[in-house]
Amino acid sequence: MERVVVQIDADATLPFWRGAQVFRFASVAYAIGAQVVSVNAEVPVGSGVPAYSHPLISWLLIALLVIWSGVSGLVYAFELLPRPPMVITELVITVLLIASTMWVVRPEYYHHHQSLPSTFWVTNAVVSVALLWGPIAGGVTGVGLSLLSLGVEEQFHNVVTDATTPILLTVGVTLGIGARIVTRAQQELSAAVRMQAATKERERLAREVHDGALQVLALMRRRGADLDGDAAELGRLAGEQEQALRTLISRQAAMPGIDETTELRSRLQAVLPADVAFSGPADAIHLPDAMVTELVAVVVTILDNVARHAGDGARAFVLLEDLGDEVVLTVRDDGVGIPDGRLGEAEAEGRMGVSKSIRGRMADIGGEALLDTGPDIGTEWELHVPRGDGQDGARD
Incomplete structure (x- = not known):
């Protein structure tokens, strides 16, 4: 008996998630480098006044950033936990890190520099939302985090000229569209494979029934038509069962496509x-x-x-x-x-x-x-x- 094995990957966006974690680890390295430079900066330069009012707390926040990035990167890449709660947690952590800038950094510094985790690292949250919930959610998240960062820096007047908003918006929308496209393609491929398997099974069943039961019933119907009495009745009943069996085969559940x-x-x-x-x-x-x-x-x-x-x-x-x-x-x-x-x-x-x-x-x-x-x-x-x-x- 011919058997068709249908095996399609459950998540077509998994390569996107794994590729995004490479970007995540690169953004962590950038965030650490930016922290090293900023924590040693002075406001203004040469004044002896450090840019950070709480440098130790800023390092603790960077440690949180590194730990979360490692944990979330492994979870996303290998599907260790459900993604929705992880993405929500990532959004909360990202918003808190951006807001913490006003606590650990002096206003004279953060008004003219990036917020604490750096826009580069903040992009990870936008990527995660876009891959999970699509282009609209990704674009809204990108614009929202960009406006929050500009608000912390008190740079709302530069919203038109600042590159942060269009970059995060583009990342969210583009990756969201890409994720939707590959998901749709995976669904169509899965449906096509299932349809092919169902078609092969119907054809196999039709051949077996046609070569056996249907031919016998058809023979009884034809022979009964030439006879009288009980034999004619048996021929008529055989014809009815032949038609019913053909109808049953034709209506065998086919796996529909998209x-x-x-x-x-x-x-x-x-x-x-x-x-x-x-x-x-x-x-x-x-x-x-x-x-x-x-x-x-x-x-x-x-x-x-x-x-x-x-x-x-x-x-x-x-x-x-x-x-x-x-x-x-x-x-x-x-x-x-x-x-x-x-x-x-x-x-x-x-x-x-x-x-x-x-x-x-x-x-x-x-x-x-x-x-x-x-x-x-x-x-x-x-x-x-x-x-x-x-x-x-x-x-x-």
């Missing part, structure tokens, strides 16, 4: 009686599930008409073609054909098999049903279905 498409060829093959000749392309043809359902129903209706009206010994043929911009299904029989005017009479009598079950269904899905028939030339239906937007590349 756009809820279904493979047309395998659905058709599952419902076709054993004595109907089928020809189709080697490649799978994916169409919206609702469209496939209607097409299969139309084919079943046509074949039912063949069985009832085409005459004894009539054979049916089904041809599936993928023409790129449209899919064409041709259902032909070599029976007696439909006499001129017969369809109009049937519609006038209230029998809507052709007008509703065939042409009506095709119109509902944006398609067209063309009929070519006549006495003693058989009947041929051409079902044309144009591919909608985004379907042109649906073939495997």
Whole structure:
């Protein structure tokens, strides 16, 4: 038995998270370097007045920055803990470090320099929010932390010319969009793999049932039709069970993709009686599930008409073609054909098999049903279905 193993990484953004931690450790090194320079600075230079009013506390805060960066970097890179609470904690720590600048640094210094953790390190919080919650959250966080930093430095009047705001905004939006794109791509890949596995399983099941139970039921139906009494009843019941089994196979749960498409060829093959000749392309043809359902129903209706009206010994043929911009299904029989005017009479009598079950269904899905028939030339239906937007590349 053929088995298809479906294995897709659960988190498509994991490479982003791991790459972001490389940036995090670089920003830690920069923050330590900036601390070394700033803690030894004087206000003004040469005055002997240190820039930091509480240098020891500033070093404790830098130690907190280093410890948190190490812990969060490992957690993010290896998914050791749930990310949402970690990101919220990171935001709180970042805001507190920025605000602590007013406590440990003299105003004469921080009014003209970066806040304590440095804008470079603050970017980590923006990156984390963007990767977790997307571009809008990332952009808002970038602008919010930038405005907080400018407020601490009392530099709101430079908000237009300062580069901090556009940089953090760009980082948040860009990484958020990138994370959403790869997540979407991973979902589509996962759905495609699951659909392929489900299609293979349906085809395998259809082959096994077709080669066994369906052929036996079809044989009983044909033999019973030539007999009387209980044998005829058994043939009729076998025919009902054959049709029910074909319907069950055709409706076997297919794993829908992002756009809820279904493979047309395998659905058709599952419902076709054993004595109907089928020809189709080697490649799978994916169409919206609702469209496939209607097409299969139309084919079943046509074949039912063949069985009832085409005459004894009539054979049916089904041809599936993928023409790129449209899919064409041709259902032909070599029976007696439909006499001129017969369809109009049937519609006038209230029998809507052709007008509703065939042409009506095709119109509902944006398609067209063309009929070519006549006495003693058989009947041929051409079902044309144009591919909608985004379907042109649906073939495997």
